[in-house]
Amino acid sequence: MAKTKLEELNTNIYDFKNADNYDYKIKKGLSKEIVEEISKQKNEPSWVLDIRLKALDAYNKLTMPTWGPNLDELNMDDIATYVKPKAKIESNWNDVPEDIKNTFDKLGIPKAEREYLAGVGAQYDSEVVYHSIKDELKKQGVIYTDFDSAIKEYPDLVKEYFTKCVPIFEHKFIALHYAVFSGGSFVYVPKGVKLEMPLQSYFRLNSPESGQFEHTLIIVDEGASLHFIEGCSAPKYNKVNLHAGCVELFVKDNAYLRYSTIENWSKNMMNLNTKKAILETNAKVDWISGSFGSHISMLYPMSILKGNNSSTEYTGISFAGKNQNLDTGFKVVHIGKNTSSVVSSRSISKNGGIATYRSLVRILPNATNSKCSVSCDGLMLDDISRSDTIPVNDVQNNQVSFSHEAKIGKISEKSIFYLMSRGLSEEDAKALIVRGFASPVSKQLPIEYAVEMNRLINLELEGCIG
Amino acid sequence: MIKINNTAIRTCNNYSVNDFELDENLVATTLPDITSLSIVGERDNMKLESFANFELKHPINYVLDKQAKEKGNVNLFFEINKNLTTPLFIDLSKNEKLASNLQIDVLENISAQAIIKLQSKTISYNNSRVQINLKKNSQLDIAFVYDTNACNLVSIEGNFDENSKINFNLFDFCNNVSVYNLYFNLFGDNATSSIKTIYLGKNNAKIDINYLNELYGKKTDAKIEVVGALNDSSEKNFKGTIDFKKGCKKAYGSETEFCTLLSTDAKSKALPILLCTEEDVDGKHSTATGQIDDKQMFYLMSRGLNKKEAQKLILKAKFNTIINDLFDDSLKNLILDTIDRKFE
Known part of the structure; x- marks a missing residue:
């Protein structure tokens, strides 16, 4: 079928920028003096500087x-590495x-907080500028x-x-993170407390030629439950920006x-993020991930199924357009017995x-009676x-059930023909199929975020198919 | 340790799958003259020469490649110019150490079959280089059978012209280190490759299989099917890559791998890679690992079979799709007999 090739449209609604006004911006580069200066600026205890x-x-x-x-390019x-707004x-x-x-208004954060969030954190460059949680949750001990206040x-x-x-030595960019981390969120959900509404942290990087290194640490204690939403965006600059955040998740028994x-x-961002969860007995973690932006992403969330009967699901989609190299996926290590994992990944x-x-x-050898099912599709x-698709499957005991499948290809011409025979234009037919392809992810999100994700997909699709 | 058998594309080093670490003490430093070489075939239908001079694009390792190329004690070049009615049979079993170079060219519109066998308890080292070139409209059915206690290092390259077809079979029943490096280049339109492999790991056997198919031609078709079982403390890495190159429109590629673990100490790694720079293709892969179904075992054992017999029967059924499709009855019997022997 004939294609109408249009130039990439500038439809990025997140691409608005404020003047680079800051209270303090550290000099560029990475050295002992810079790391010590960040620590001094944050007036933090000496044990944190030792870690840095x-x-x-x-x-x-x-x-x-x-x-x-x-x-x-990096x-x-x-x-x-540090910009204090x-x-x-x-x-x-x-x-x-x-x-x-105004920035966060445009991103819809205060509105979302009013309507369906239990708490919000908002980070601007290297520091958190807003943090709030509903009083009733505070009373329950949440x-x-x-993260700076938590320290x-x-x-x-x-x-x-x-x-x-996530240990310091895990890889080069996590070491970088721990040397210069700033901001991020800390969550503790006490035993048995189940949050009905999500918490959301939003990270905005405004300053050019800078990095954001927020640290998110979440502890969900025994029998508790939480939905945490993370959003991030930045305006586009000509030079490289860097995001090397870290997420550490501890999910206790039955949580x-x-x-x-x-x-x-933004499409000039190097997104080298690290996320990992440790699950105790009978715990469960579901990861929902939509990757749309950045110039280069290396992002592989990880679940360590340490406790017996723990389980995890990963549902992810990535959407790579012009000048984008999105290297994403999921890692899971089964340690406990009767553990299970389900992985579903889509990429466009x-x-x-x-x-x-x-x-x-x-x-691992002791993870007997474990089950794992992986499917990944590329369009x-x-x-x-x-x-x-580059999946590694490493099975070290025989009492397991493991399967992996992947597909790669283009939109089925039969499907397009069918939809066009029902009156849709070729462009609408393709867009409908792509949205259907992404639906396993959007179905997992709260409705407001699913709408947002579908809007992003529509913007990404505009001008590229037809 | 020397790193050999690199994957087509690297992934995280911590996964320990990008290459195979070979104990350099296993590499033979001296290569005596061979004592036995058996070739059975229709001499009138082929040209045979005792030299083979070819380069491999993706060898198992450059040092090992150089060793076989420069110091090889077996060098054979076959140019098959008429259809074969019986398979060309090459048996290298009765030797102690081998470094071989084997080139098989099948000319236009010709079909041929070949069996290469290395089945011996005495052989300690095999470093083998193979190149297969299929010309336009040709077809080759070929099987490699390895059943040794040797350090077995094999590089195989195939270059496939328009409308050519290869049915490639490899059987590994070795008990030591087996490393297979295969690179198939489907540059001709409509070229087809079917790769089938059965392995059986026992004791401390280490098996590293690295298959790379590059699809350049339009409507090319590459299939990889690997089935095996691991017992005792044996380990297997399967690394299969189907690489759809730009321009291979309407190409198809699939890889499947199924590993049965017969022991709690056996370990299986799989890295089924799909690489794609062409939109108009259809690619898929699937891998699965597990044990033999308890219900099947219970049923067979309730009918009087002991555990080993029941395991053997179930595995033979899993292998059957590959064995049944073999092009030669004597080869089928050889494989079935070897599987029986491995369970004794």
């Missing part, structure tokens, strides 16, 4: 990955400076605060868990956590974009794009 310096040493020792997307000498943390939107408040207010709890899920991410970083590539599904399933919308 240990991490800096690890960063200098670890090598760049020899696999995945080419990261040659030069740490061009990145400012002209704002302090507030719990009332009216107290947030006008330009920053802690939801920015000062709940030091014992932070010390017990910080770096224990449940749903972790949803809609990521729409168009306008020369590269979408790669990269994964690991590892079932190519034109012949200048690329779609790869």
Whole structure:
């Protein structure tokens, strides 16, 4: 069928920027002096600086990955790792400076908070500028605060868990993260407390040639449950920005956590994020992930099924367009007995974009009676794009049931023909099929976010098929 | 340790699957003259020469490739120019150490069959290079049978012209280290490759299978089917890649791998890769790992079979789709007999 090829439209609704007004911006580069200065600016305890310096040493020792997307464009000498906005943390939107408040208004965060969230955190560049949680949750003992405040207010709890899920030496960019981390959220849900409404943290990077290194630490105690939503975006600049956040999730016996991410970083962003969950007995974690933005992404959320009967599901979609190389996937390690995992990944590539599904399933010798099912599908919308699947399946005991399947290809011409015979235009038929392809992810999201994701898909599709 | 058998594309180093680490002490430093070489075939239908001079695009490792190429003690070149009615049969079993170079060219519009066998308890080292070139409209059915205690290192390359077809079969029943590196280049339109492999790992056997199919021609078709079982402390890595290159419109590629684990200590890794830079293709893969179904075992054992007999019967059924399609009855019997022997 004939194709109408249009130039990529500038439809990125997140691409608006404020003047680069900041209270303090650290000089570009990475050195011991810079790390010490960040710590000084944040007036944090010495044990945190010790971790930063240990991490800096690890960063200098670890090598760049020899696999995945080419990261040659990233030069740490061009990145400012700490930008303090002209704002302090507030719990009332009216107290947030006008330009920053307007930013989050445009992103719909205060409206979402009013309508269907139990709490909100909003980070602007390197610092959290707004954090709030409903009073009734506070009374139940739920802690939801920015990570810097947590270090000062709940030091014992932070010390017990910080770096224990994602160790400093795990890879070069996590070492970088620990050296310069700033902002992020801390959540503790006490035993038996089940949150009916989600919490959301939103991360906005406004400053050019800078990085965002927020740390999110969530502990869902025994029998508790939580839905946490993470959103992120940035305006587009000509030079590289860097996001190297870290998410550490501890899900205790019989607890449940749903972790949803809609990521729409700007198309100059290097998104080298690390997310990991440790699950105790009978715990469950569901990951919902939509990756739309960034220039390069290396993002592989991970579940460690440590406790017997623990389980995890991953449902993810990535949408790689022009100048985008999205290398995403999922990792799961089965340690406990009777553990189970279900992985469903979809990727779409168009306008020369590269979408790669990269994964690991590892079932260890003691994880008897474990089950794992993986499916990943790649859809190519034109012949200048690329779609790869690179899954590693490592089974180390025989009492398992493991299966993996993948498909790659284009939109079925029969399906288009069928829909066109029912009166749809070719463009509408293709768009409908793509939305159907993405529906396993949007179905897992709260309705408001599903609408948002479908809107993103529509914007991404505009001008690229037909 | 030397790293050999690199995957077509690297993934995270911590997964320990990008390459195979070979104990360099297993690499033979001296290669004596061979003591036995058996070739049975229709001499009038082929040209046979005792040299083979070819380069491999993706060898198992450059040092090992150089060893076989420069110091090889077996060098054979076959140019098959008339249809064969019986398979060309090459038996290299009765040797101690081998470094071989084997080239098989099948000319236009010719069909041929070949069986290459290495079945021996005495052989300790096999470093083998093979190149297969299929010209336009040709077809080759070929089987490699390895059943040794040797360090078995095999590189096979295939180049397939328009409308050519290869039915490639590889059987591994070795008890030591088996590393297979296969690269098929489907550059001709409508070229077809079917790769089928059965492996049986026992004791401390280590099997590393690395298959790469690059599809360049339009309407090319590549299928990989790997079935096997691992017993005792044996380990297997299967790395299969189907790479759809730009321009291979209407191409089809599929890979399936099924591994049965017969022991709690056996380990199976699979890396089924699909790479795609062409939109108008159809690619898929599936892998599965598990044990033999308890109900099947119970049923067979309730009919009087002991555990090993029941396991053997069930595995033979799993292998049957590959064995039944073999092009030669004596080859089928050889495979079935070898499987029986492995369960004794």
